[in-house]
Amino acid sequence: MKNFLALLLFTILASASEPLPLWPEAAPGALGKEPNDIPTITPYLPDSAIANGSAIVIFPGGGYGGLAAHEGKGYADWFVARGMAAFVVKYRLGSHGYRHPAMLQDAARSVRLVRSRAAEWKIHVDKIGVIGSSAGGHLASTLLTHFDSGIQQSPDLIERQSSRPNFGILCYPVISMGDITHLGSRRNLLGNEPSPELIKMLSNELQVTSNTPPCFIWHTWEDTAVKVENALEFATALQRARVPYDLHIYQKGGHGIGLGKNASHPWTRDCRFWLEENDFLPRQASQ
Numbered sequence: 001m002k003n004f005l006a007l008l009l010f011t012i013l014a015s016a017s018e019p020l021p022l023w024p025e026a027a028p029g030a031l032g033k034e035p036n037d038i039p040t041i042t043p044y045l046p047d048s049a050i051a052n053g054s055a056i057v058i059f060p061g062g063g064y065g066g067l068a069a070h071e072g073k074g075y076a077d078w079f080v081a082r083g084m085a086a087f088v089v090k091y092r093l094g095s096h097g098y099r100h101p102a103m104l105q106d107a108a109r110s111v112r113l114v115r116s117r118a119a120e121w122k123i124h125v126d127k128i129g130v131i132g133s134s135a136g137g138h139l140a141s142t143l144l145t146h147f148d149s150g151i152q153q154s155p156d157l158i159e160r161q162s163s164r165p166n167f168g169i170l171c172y173p174v175i176s177m178g179d180i181t182h183l184g185s186r187r188n189l190l191g192n193e194p195s196p197e198l199i200k201m202l203s204n205e206l207q208v209t210s211n212t213p214p215c216f217i218w219h220t221w222e223d224t225a226v227k228v229e230n231a232l233e234f235a236t237a238l239q240r241a242r243v244p245y246d247l248h249i250y251q252k253g254g255h256g257i258g259l260g261k262n263a264s265h266p267w268t269r270d271c272r273f274w275l276e277e278n279d280f281l282p283r284q285a286s287q
Contacts, residue, residue: 017043019090022109027092029102036096039106041113044076044086045121052083053124054280057110057165060088061134061256064103064188065095070258071133071171078259078268082281085123087114091139094188100202103189107143108163112150115161127280129167129213134226134256135185137173138204141234144168144215145207167280168215169271172223172255175230176203182226205230208237214244216274218267220253246274 019040030037045051056079060072067090076086091106092098111128118125132140147164154160174182177190177199190198200206215238219231228249235247248270253260259268275281 017045020113022089022106022113027102027109028105029098031097036093039092039109040090041110042073042076042088042090043121044073044080044088046080046083046085048122050083051085051122052282053122054083054127054275055085055087055114055118055121055123055129056169057107057114057128057130058086058088059091059107059130059132059136059139061132061136061171062093063182063184064093064135064138065184066093067091068133068136068256068258071136071256074258075131082272084281085114085121099191100189100198103139104142104146107139108147109158111143111147111163111165112158112161116158126166128165129169129280130165131169131171132173133171133258135174135182135189137170138175138185138189138202140165140168141170141173141175141204142202144212145204145209164211165213167213167278170215170217170231170234171258171267172219172226172253173217173230173234174226175205175234178203180227180229180233205233205237208234208241208243210241210243212238212241212243214278216246216271218248218250218270220255220257221249221251222253223255225255244278246270 019042022039027039058075060067062068072088076088079086089110092102114128115125130140149162150160152160174185177186217231217235219228238245276283
């Protein structure tokens with residue numbers, strides 16, 4: 001009971017964070033000045049008693065047309081309770097008139113911002129990961145395969161930071177923009193008639209290299225919204241590039257389940273084990 005109350009207190013404390021704009025002025029390519037035009041990042045920081053220096057940047061799903069709260073703050077609470085700093089990104093959406101590369105710009109900027117404030121937030125710069133679900137998984141996998149080392153000459157100190165995540169967690173992800181894609185996500189991201197070149201560039205199973213960060217990937221057999229082949233193809237690409245990964249295909253769960261009922265789905269247990277095995281989560285912090 002004591003441990004449960006402590007974790008509950010940490011969750012309550014973390015939930016008080018305020019969203020921060022990713023750019024002090026307008027975001028690149030902003031279409032206006034309304035809230036939908038201003039990408040933000042919301043920090044959820046663990047109590048110092050359990051903080052372990054790892055961090056996770058969270059991209060909720062929603063088909064690039066919305067943002068699912070249970071795949072945002074819901075995840076943040078889970079990670080914070082285990083001592084990881086969590087950051088939920090409100091990225092720009094196709095439903096508000098945006099197309100690639102706006103979403104990738106927001107994702108890259110979020111990792112740069114976290115890395116630039118690592119000392120302030122007591123985060124190790126080499127333990128910053130990303131997690132994304134469904135279309136958010138596509139955005140996470142896009143950053144995992146389209147990162148850069150930063151612009152060292154930039155007057156913006158944040159832009160000098162690398163956008164490369166140190167690890168990725170992909171939950172029932174959209175990966176490809178080709179034949180196995182989720183059509184609604186592709187339409188919101190690339191428009192109605194994307195060029196073959198753009199489809200190839202954003203089919204992230206084709207963009208994996210040996211420098212792609214290690215990944216934990218999971219999907220469900222009974223998912224009828226996003227084809228399980230997306231996860232299989234990405235894992236196959238990682239295997240070919242000799243990039244470490246864990247792949248889990250669960251029979252049950254469907255699509256969009258997040259943590260599952262009362263965080264009871266086995267993916268959280270398996271993910272926690274993977275984080276521990278790769279030193280992103282201390283074993284003694286697991287509960």
